[in-house]
Amino acid sequence: xxxxxxxxEQELKDAYEVRKVVFVxxxxxxxxxxxxxHENDSLHFVVYDEGESIGAGRFRILEGxxxxxxxxxxxxxxxxGVGEKLMRKIEExxxxxxxxEIKLNAQTHAEAFYKKIxxxxxxxxxxxxxxxxxxxKKQIM
Numbered sequence: 001x002x003x004x005x006x007x008x009e010q011e012l013k014d015a016y017e018v019r020k021v022v023f024v025x026x027x028x029x030x031x032x033x034x035x036x037x038h039e040n041d042s043l044h045f046v047v048y049d050e051g052e053s054i055g056a057g058r059f060r061i062l063e064g065x066x067x068x069x070x071x072x073x074x075x076x077x078x079x080x081g082v083g084e085k086l087m088r089k090i091e092e093x094x095x096x097x098x099x100x101e102i103k104l105n106a107q108t109h110a111e112a113f114y115k116k117i118x119x120x121x122x123x124x125x126x127x128x129x130x131x132x133x134x135x136x137k138k139q140i141m
Contacts, residue, residue, distance in 0.1 A: 003055070003089040006044035014053035015046040022072035029129045036068075036131055038075065042069070047086050055082045059090050065100035065137075071074060071110075091140050100141040108132040 023029040047055030057071040073082045123135035
């Protein structure tokens with residue numbers, strides 16, 4: 001399994017394909033909501049297993065912190081450490097860009113996963129794309 005910072009058009013296409021499977025097909029998020037105006041100002045990541053794209057996510061640097069978004073793992077590869085490897089790679093990239101704190105909005109079913117890797121919850125439950133979420137953050141430096 002390999003987590004890559006997207007550098008080619010094909011890698012970006014592969015990342016988008018995983019996001020489409022998870023968010024659009026599995027969770028019924030409208031495609032126009034899933035693909036937003038932040039695609040071009042984000043660092044994208046894709047996870048490959050034996051040449052197949054199985055995970056994806058993106059990262060943006062905002063004023064004073066980093067924002068992790070669109071973290072997803074293909075249903076066939078969940079519970080195998082893919083999400084944790086993806087998050088570690090994103091955290092490395094954040095540190096390399098001088099980011100000390102990362103924030104994210106986690107779907108409530110994934111809150112325990114993020115807590116396990118050091119994130120803390122900082123909000124009540126709120127809805128995003130019809131899915132319950134909580135705001136979380138982590139100091140990485």
